[in-house]
Amino acid sequence: MKIKQNYMGKDKEKISAWIMLTPLIIMFVLFSVYPLINAIVLSMTTYDGFTAPKFIGIKNYIRVFSDTSWWNSVLNTLQFIVLAYIIQVPLSLALAVLLATKKKAVGFFRMVIFLPNITSTAIMGIIFYFMFASFNGIINGILMKIGMLSAPISWLGQPSTAKFVIMLLNSWSQIGFFMILFMAAIQKIPSELYESAQIDGANRWKQFIKITLPMLGTMFPVITMLNILNVFQLFDSVKVLTGGGPGRSTFVMALYIYEYFFNSTGAQQGYASALSVVATLISACIGALYFVLTNKKFSQN
Amino acid sequence: MKKFMKVLSMLLLLSILSGCGQAEVATNDEGETNGSTETVSDNDVNNEETSEPITLRMWMRGSSKENNLTATMDAFNASQDRIHVDVEVYGDNYAEVLKLAFNSGEAPDIYELAGGINMSDVVAAGQAEPLGDYITDQLREDFSPSAFSYLPYQVDGQIYAIPEQTRYMRLLYNKDLFEKAGLDPDQPPKTLEEMYAYAKQITEAGNGEYYGFGLAMKSGSTWERNIDNIATLSGLTGPYGFDYSQGKFDFAKQAPIVEYFSKMFNENLMIPGSETLDIEMVRANFSTNKIAMYVDGSWTVNMYNNEQKVDTNWESALVPIFEGEERATDTMTLALGRCISSDSEYKDEAFEALVYRFYNLEYVMAEMNPDNVPPAFSLITSISEEINAMPSVQKQKGIKGFTQGVNDMAAFSVTPHSYLTLEGDNRDVVYPMLIITGENIEQELNKLSETYNAALDAAIEEGKLSEEMINPEGFSYYNRK
Numbered sequence: 001m002k003i004k005q006n007y008m009g010k011d012k013e014k015i016s017a018w019i020m021l022t023p024l025i026i027m028f029v030l031f032s033v034y035p036l037i038n039a040i041v042l043s044m045t046t047y048d049g050f051t052a053p054k055f056i057g058i059k060n061y062i063r064v065f066s067d068t069s070w071w072n073s074v075l076n077t078l079q080f081i082v083l084a085y086i087i088q089v090p091l092s093l094a095l096a097v098l099l100a101t102k103k104k105a106v107g108f109f110r111m112v113i114f115l116p117n118i119t120s121t122a123i124m125g126i127i128f129y130f131m132f133a134s135f136n137g138i139i140n141g142i143l144m145k146i147g148m149l150s151a152p153i154s155w156l157g158q159p160s161t162a163k164f165v166i167m168l169l170n171s172w173s174q175i176g177f178f179m180i181l182f183m184a185a186i187q188k189i190p191s192e193l194y195e196s197a198q199i200d201g202a203n204r205w206k207q208f209i210k211i212t213l214p215m216l217g218t219m220f221p222v223i224t225m226l227n228i229l230n231v232f233q234l235f236d237s238v239k240v241l242t243g244g245g246p247g248r249s250t251f252v253m254a255l256y257i258y259e260y261f262f263n264s265t266g267a268q269q270g271y272a273s274a275l276s277v278v279a280t281l282i283s284a285c286i287g288a289l290y291f292v293l294t295n296k297k298f299s300q301n
Numbered sequence: 302m303k304k305f306m307k308v309l310s311m312l313l314l315l316s317i318l319s320g321c322g323q324a325e326v327a328t329n330d331e332g333e334t335n336g337s338t339e340t341v342s343d344n345d346v347n348n349e350e351t352s353e354p355i356t357l358r359m360w361m362r363g364s365s366k367e368n369n370l371t372a373t374m375d376a377f378n379a380s381q382d383r384i385h386v387d388v389e390v391y392g393d394n395y396a397e398v399l400k401l402a403f404n405s406g407e408a409p410d411i412y413e414l415a416g417g418i419n420m421s422d423v424v425a426a427g428q429a430e431p432l433g434d435y436i437t438d439q440l441r442e443d444f445s446p447s448a449f450s451y452l453p454y455q456v457d458g459q460i461y462a463i464p465e466q467t468r469y470m471r472l473l474y475n476k477d478l479f480e481k482a483g484l485d486p487d488q489p490p491k492t493l494e495e496m497y498a499y500a501k502q503i504t505e506a507g508n509g510e511y512y513g514f515g516l517a518m519k520s521g522s523t524w525e526r527n528i529d530n531i532a533t534l535s536g537l538t539g540p541y542g543f544d545y546s547q548g549k550f551d552f553a554k555q556a557p558i559v560e561y562f563s564k565m566f567n568e569n570l571m572i573p574g575s576e577t578l579d580i581e582m583v584r585a586n587f588s589t590n591k592i593a594m595y596v597d598g599s600w601t602v603n604m605y606n607n608e609q610k611v612d613t614n615w616e617s618a619l620v621p622i623f624e625g626e627e628r629a630t631d632t633m634t635l636a637l638g639r640c641i642s643s644d645s646e647y648k649d650e651a652f653e654a655l656v657y658r659f660y661n662l663e664y665v666m667a668e669m670n671p672d673n674v675p676p677a678f679s680l681i682t683s684i685s686e687e688i689n690a691m692p693s694v695q696k697q698k699g700i701k702g703f704t705q706g707v708n709d710m711a712a713f714s715v716t717p718h719s720y721l722t723l724e725g726d727n728r729d730v731v732y733p734m735l736i737i738t739g740e741n742i743e744q745e746l747n748k749l750s751e752t753y754n755a756a757l758d759a760a761i762e763e764g765k766l767s768e769e770m771i772n773p774e775g776f777s778y779y780n781r782k
Contacts, residue, residue, distance in 0.1 A: 046722070048422055048722075049400045049404070049422075050400065050403060050404075050422045050423065050425060050426035050428070051422065051425045051426050063724055067724075067725070069725075069726050069730075129577075133574055133577070134573040134574025134577070135572055135573045135574050135586075135591070137574075152573050152574075154573060154574050154576065154577070156574070156576075156577040157574055157575075157576035157577050157737070242577070243519060244730075245518075245519060245576065245577070245730070245733060246518070246576045246577075246733045246734060246737055247730050247731065247733050247734035247737075248726065248730050248734075249734070262396075262397055263417075264723070264727070265417055265419065265718070265719055265721065265722075265723075266720075266721050266722030266723060266756070267722045268722060268723075
């Protein structure tokens with residue numbers, strides 16, 4: 001009898017859980033599942049945004065595989081992922097360690113570092129554009145004044161330097177966010193560990209290597225995943241700074257899809273949908289690969 | 302639990318069904334069914350009872366709300382009390398907003414073809430009203446005949462849009478910078494060789510302060526303004542490397558012009574960072590005496606003199622071509638085709654508003670700037686002639702080149718590139734790299750021709766273009782009409 005009552009109670013709990021979940025499920029279906037299915041349907045058509053889509057089977061997908069410019073933008077995106085990881089994770093960790101103390105003025109620095117994260121990328125992009133302009137740009141001006149440059153550099157006009165500026169803007173705006181995540185994890189580490197380490201005579205560096213880093217272990221996969229996903233969606237900073245140029249040299253996946261969907265003549269919306277399906281698959285594959293690799297590592301540990 | 306799942310799925314089904322139901326109501330509103338009739342009768346009642354004017358929505362691309370279109374329609378609204386036109390300006394987002402409006406059945410009564418909106422697509426989507434029956438004999442008499450014979454605004458022989466203006470390109474140059482560099486400010490370059498030499502002389506004299514030439518390599522339209530324009534004037538190709546004498550794309554014919562600009566770029570005769578500048582930035586640098594020469598359109602006379610009121614001492618001249626070449630017929634485009642939505646409830650009134658605009662635009666502009674009357678580029682020839690003969694037009698800065706050779710210009714009646722669905726890189730992303738690197742120019746141009754010609758074949762197969770359209774009989778770049 002008792003058992004049954006318990007069971008009934010669990011059932012009720014489940015019902016209330018489902019009821020509470022329903023709005024979310026509806027939203028999820030409306031704004032995630034439906035658009036996804038729609039994109040898959042559109043990807044098998046030729047569609048110009050005006051007239052009814054025409055079914056053409058997998059032709060768009062065949063085209064994706066022979067589109068070298070697309071694969072070039074995939075490559076650019078992967079490059080940015082690696083770069084972003086190398087730059088942003090160590091830097092945000094260092095800042096978090098430095099600012100996770102209770103000293104005065106720390107709050108001010110935290111705010112300054114976090115502020116770019118809540119500033120509009122479009123505005124920051126325009127400011128960066130003027131800073132790195134070849135003619136009358138601030139950066140060129142400073143470098144020439146202190147004698148490091150004899151002639152202005154076309155920062156945004158060459159593929160390599162343009163990528164550097166894009167990465168700089170992206171890192172500047174993202175580091176604050178990752179820093180906060182790291183700080184939250186650091187604050188969870190029991191202070192007794194540090195105290196006993198201090199008694200044992202460990203210096204700050206040793207404490208960092210032996211306590212902070214291992215204890216942060218679980219935070220790394222989260223931040224890595226966020227970082228990868230974030231760069232997969234890289235769009236606004238590239239759009240504002242270079243527009244993908246010069247030529248197609250700084251195009252990333254999201255911008256490439258956008259250009260085909262909104263900025264091209266002819267019936268390209270079907271093709272753009274196919275591209276976005278492929279982009280989703282690429283992101284999913286890399287995400288899955290990452291999970292497989294890290295899961296193995298963690299279970300071994 | 303099972304019961305609950307049943308209830309839940311019923312709930313979900315219900316919500317989906319009700320969603321569909323709502324969608325159905327919406328489609329009814331879009332179509333000419335119950336929903337829309339109701340609105341008509343509502344409005345009619347209103348008209349009778351309170352004599353409220355009919356409100357028409359007119360959309361344009363434009364760049365600011367304070368423009369001549371707004372001013373002209375304000376004048377129209379004031380001239381009578383039956384119709385009120387609300388003008389909406391959307392700038393760079395125009396095409397996207399218009400497509401969305403079409404798809405959701407919210408199309409404005411009057412709209413313009415701009416920002417890459419293609420007549421044939423709009424007609425295929427059933428969004429444009431054929432205007433043939435509205436065009437009176439009077440209009441046919443007053444307008445330049447090209448206005449009603451312009452093929453890009455026709456589908457299956459029916460006229461769906463009426464162009465408002467002609468547009469064409471000239472070389473703009475800064476007289477002060479010419480003088481500073483020791484050049485005669487009244488002798489603009491006549492050949493491309495001269496333009497190169499002048500650019501060099503000016504850049505050297507500028508010593509990092511000002512430069513010879515401006516090329517807005519971030520704006521796609523820059524290749525039409527510069528390279529296509531010179532190619533047409535040299536009898537090589539039309540817009541986007543399309544060769545009307547062969548009926549196909551042949552970008553390789555533009556190779557010497559691409560090489561010419563690449564040389565200028567790599568010898569630093571252009572303002573630094575040209576590869577990242579769009580046309581607005583080139584204009585800003587031109588008007589602040591940083592760029593001595595660049596190519597821009599007929600509307601700049603009004604833009605610099607009235608809208609931006611710049612102090613720059615500038616003038617315009619014919620776009621130069623290579624030495625020893627015969628000058629072919631200059632290109633103009635017919636622009637700002639105005640359409641009426643096939644869903645509009647008040648098509649007659651919309652056309653009435655359009656006609657007012659065609660006949661009054663130039664006068665409203667003249668009234669807005671009595672001291673600086675902008676030159677008229679109206680397709681109503683008598684208006685253009687009357688306005689352009691006014692002394693206050695003649696004294697405008699920059700007017701010289703724009704009044705030269707005006708009677709010897711022609712529009713290409715078909716621009717095939719605008720009908721294509723390309724499978725590969727378009728010209729606008731390939732040209733910047735060619736200019737910057739200066740390498741493999743011929744090879745890359747041939748690749749472009751392949752991409753464009755494949756799309757051209759597909760467009761012909763789909764019936765969007767016909768052989769007669771792309772290969773006109775007896776075509777010659779030297780006597781186009």
